[in-house]
Amino acid sequence: MAACHSLTLLNGELAGDPLDLKMFESTGWTLEEPAVPETTNYELLTPTIVRPSRTANINVDDVHLPLEVGIVQQHQFVSSLQRASVVARILGEDVLRVYCKGAPEMIRTLSKKETVPEDLDEILHFYAEKGYRVIAVGTRMLEKTHRELQKMTRDEVECELEFLGLVIMENRLKPATTPIIRELKEANILVVMITGDNIHTAVSVAKECGILAPGERVVHLCVESSGLVPVVCCESSRHGAPIGRRTALTRSWRSVDSGRGSSRSALTDSEAPAEDPNYKVVMNGDTWKVLREHYPQQVARVIERGAVFARMTSDQKQQLVTEYQALGYYVGMCGDGANDCGALRAAHTGVSLSELESSVAAPFTSADPDIVCVARVLREGRAALTTSFGVFNFMVAYSLTEFFSVAFLYYFDSNLTDFQFLYIDVAMIVNFAFFFGMTEAYRGKLCKIPPLTSLLGLVPLVSLIGQMILIGVAQYFSYFALTLFPWYERHLYEGDEANECWENYAIFTVSMFQYIVMPIVFSHGAPYRRSVVTNKHLMISIIIMTAVSIYITVAPAKFLAEFLQLKMPNDILLSYIVLAVAAFHFVIAVFFERVIVQYLMERKEMVPKCLKERRVRKTPHLIIKRELTDSDYLECDSGIKFVREGSSGK
Template identity: 40%
Template sequence: MDVLNPFYIFQLFSVILWSADEYYYYAVAIVFMSVISIATSLYTIKKQYVMLHDLVAAHSIVRVSVSDIEEALSTDLVPGDVMVIPSNGTIMPCDAVLVSGTCIVNESMLTGESVPVTKTNLPNPGEGDKEGDGAYSMEEHKRHTLFCGTHIIQTRFYSGELVKAVVVRTGFSTAKGQLVRSILYPKPTDFKLYRDAYLFLLCLVAIAGIGFVYSIVLSIMNKTIIIESLDIITITVPPALPAAMTAGIVYAQRRLKRIGIFCISPQRINICGQLNLVCFDKTGTLTEDGLDLWGVQRVENGTFHLSEENAYKESLVKSQFVACMATCHSLTKIDGQLSGDPLDLKMFEATGWVSDRNWTFNLCPSLFLHPSSVFRAEICGKCGGQVIGIVRQFPFSSALQRMCVVARLLGEKRMDAYLKGAPEVVASLCKKDTVPEDFAEVLEDYTKQGFRVIALAHRRLESKLTWHKVQNINRDQMEANMEFLGLIIMQNKLKAETAGVLEDLRRAHIRTVMVTGDNMLTAISVARDCGMIPPQDRVIIADALPSKDGQSIESFSVMSTINISSTDPKSQDQYHFAMSGKSFAVITEHFQDVLQKLVLHGTVFARMAPDQKTQLIEALQSVDYFVGMCGDGANDCGALKRAHGGISLSELEASVASPFTSRTPNISCVPSLIREGRAALITSFCVFKFMALYSIIQYISVTLLYSILSNLGDFQFLFIDIAIILLIVFTMSLNPAWKELVSRRPPSGLISGPLLFSVLTQILICLGFQTIAFLWVRHQAWYDIWTPESE
């Protein structure tokens, strides 16, 4: 299809016409350039095709459970087949839901998140358990689903059972297939420059039509009338225009590559020159990936203790608080190293405990030992050591904002449930008398300072609960009536480059927005620290509640205004909206008219789910913003693809559909991309104006010569078309981007007053001078009138 581009068809027509007119030199030059252009394009397409083929190809032998275990090709799998997941791991050839066992999975190919996640089997509903009666949903049961293309690192099974999964989707219907489809059929880029370019070319065609009619009216010799008339069209609409327009983009792409920014959609470079708003993810993008433990604040008898720097104290070793820190996570040992979420790693390291899976302890998949428990004798309790085994894990869910584990201390008959998650969520699941009265004030104090706060809770389970009963118990039942244990305070530092880059964008009048899954007040604090929200400006938290029990949604307050750390009366005119994902969902569904006003002044969007980030990008685009998105690839893939200029800071496969990928792990790539985009865009405008002016000048020259039945010679055409025009066009595009990002943006389209005035003025000046020179020469005494008979 690339070879059948309308411009290449027009070039073929032009080459045939020039050959008929014996203008071979320029025809050969155009053919040479076109062949190189097509060959380069086809090579790029072929290279991308091979990359996609390698990404999609998943031909392997899998074990399928029918009446017995048998082997089958992965390409023969259909929904409903039962796969046996090998214990040594595999690459999933389809989407499947776990029905028995547990898997440790690397989902970086899809989510961009390099941290392995734990997938558990679908819960088996017990008697009277209505939770398991619902239909399977990919979104709702994501923590039980193994996605196509993800890497199964380890499997865990109990009592010799096989780890089995039921195939639910294959081919392009899988999550990986949808990713590949988005690469094959990306959303078309509707850019005003390209629309205006076609309108401009139509104007040139109309002018060529006038010249075509004029040349016929002149009644040139019959054998040349058609060729000479059609030649007017090739003069007015230059066939070299596509190559000339592409030059600036190609040079910009090379400059971007030199600074570590790679592009899979070169046409997006021009669009990046128009960006006037950039959305940023927080964790890993504006702030460092890792978290540092700032301290802990325990709760006893419904009262907060003073904050403590760490939990590695002898007095806390046997406390439920430390036991929760040591067990309530999804860490797993891979090749002797603990792997998992950075927050979980920091939390576990702070306890001073170690992990060991070599002990067999009542079917528990993981054991966590205190460092003093070195010898088996100590483990058994002779020296006070502790061993805790995890009996069941309820993985972290972004929708629920919490995770839970059931564990048992060696030597104890009763089990314990430990809960970890967002403070507001954990507190709502605890007994009211165990939650301190000043809980909200303490939490707000920490989050305003930019700390990331995690809450812990515990529950002593009944002795009648056996291992088998625990495996089938409902999650909601397990997480009810908890006792609040306290808070873990984590510190997430800003990257060194963040504040400076955001200041550069602010000076360039480019609006910045934070889109994060973190706590609202933490996000606002980080936004103030990095300069996204100036200290003197107000922050208004927009809040919308969903309807309950059939109550009309209109009866709820749409917004509640909260003034956060702003006491300057002069700042009342400067305000920023902040809202949570829940409020965004309600406003998107029920208050579309309010949504546009909110996104025009919204700066912080917290607790946002991945699909909500994409919806926000679309909402910003609907109010005529050119939107950029910068994220580390974790849960940002949809937004990166939907934005006009998506920049991924991750080189993992999930970011392959992002138009741009930066090797620089910070946001300093954003101003560089915008500057190069502006340079490419300005070059495109200049080249288009220059080529249009050159075409009109040559058109005027040929039309004047046609009036005396003459024309330019072949070498005159060749000198103009190659020596003058192409040389200038390709060297003009070599100009690098300006080293600073300025506030003035280039125009977005060709149909604008200043640009049209510039072109039309130049055309009129050239028309006047050429006509005057032509008439003046004809009136000179030495001028002899040429006629065909004079030869």
């Protein structure tokens, strides 16, 4: 426990794998990395030395003093090998000692049979089912010189071990883990555990943190050798019951001739997984390997119901992430070890919970080593996506609004003046677009309905088209109010001053307020972003531009009117009517966007998903989920059959 690790000193502090760090700290030993060569003692230039401190719980009566252990060779932990080892020399001894730790099933295969206790499986299951993390340790003596050691392979070193025992560690859940997982599941986000731990430990932790919910049937897929091809079998239990023993489920497995010269299996028990839509699948890395090699057509259906994947190697973790992506999922991955790097890199969003190896592969690194960051990443991602859609709609609506104004004035042989264009584009649009994205992410619970991911869906098109209709109607009413005054005369083209007319005043002044309304309308708030009123910079900008626009509409200074080439109306009543039209347009536009589009069409889902986004109908994981829930009889090319007894006369 004190020597077999990969810890090192960084700025005087121990750094390395969190598990190794906790194990080493529990021994009370100290670690030194001397800078002065000590070739006399260890035949190495810079050995790592560990020695017990005064507070270490060790009986030194049977050993010579001082007790020092120099680590002369390290074999790092490799997930595919499920073990790590070191070769060390105790000061004063002429022999080398091998210390090895890893998965109990792996250390047992490397140990001498006579040193392995007969009740190892029973003890291992006892602790694993209680959620403890179990590591086996072994040792051996090597009467080799340092040069002979350098010529030995890793397999030659890690063999013929003396099985010493089990290291039992209680890996308690962090306080924030269970609430975050509950929040993710309430938001209809599939939560899966991928771990290198024992499957019984993983299932126990999954039940404790809520990945496996009460009432769910746990189906354990395991591998058995049958003929030429390994067969994937099932063990089933209800939540809270152990899954280590066969139930009546396995008695109904029978051999099926697939016509391919290999044995297959069929499941026909009345308690088959297909009967219960709430069942979850757990498996280990060996089963995953067989499933991908011999039953590739079943992989999608199995992982759709997957909950716990234990004893997974680094490559297998990456394969699982890739398989979920192939089903149309957006995959996020959390990890804190070197064996998580492949999966972190392959996932759409990888979050490292450590500042070591995994932080290099992951685009995000959490300052705190817990999964609270997952919910935050989701909130920020959803807010960013909603902001992108809002900015896009704002820029499109601004362009179309300006187009409507120009097209309307063209009918009267007029147009917006150059400085009117400049005021709209620079003073208003650039200003609003800059502050638009400063609204923070929503801080409440994650919404069950994810934000839209297509600009061509029905909802964004209805929103944009509806707003443009309201804008066109408001501009028409502003002109219509102008025609009601007796002093109004239709503008006719008169050369250089063609743009100075009352029609220009009516359209330009009402359109100024429409550009102010748009950033408010398209700044959607909950459940993805906070309310637009919390964006102080945008609100201050809107208030200032509203005040300036009112001033220009009602009583601008003479130089300002000349600068904008405005022909003021003969009756100030028209100015107040323009303000009323703008205010009425604001109320209707906000009501349409917040109530009809955002509340009814998005939250209440009055529009079917197939009309929201066309791609939803072809998402593979939704198709598989419907098949697993609705089908009474499922059969694949692999030969595995799931039959629901008692249905349709079966």
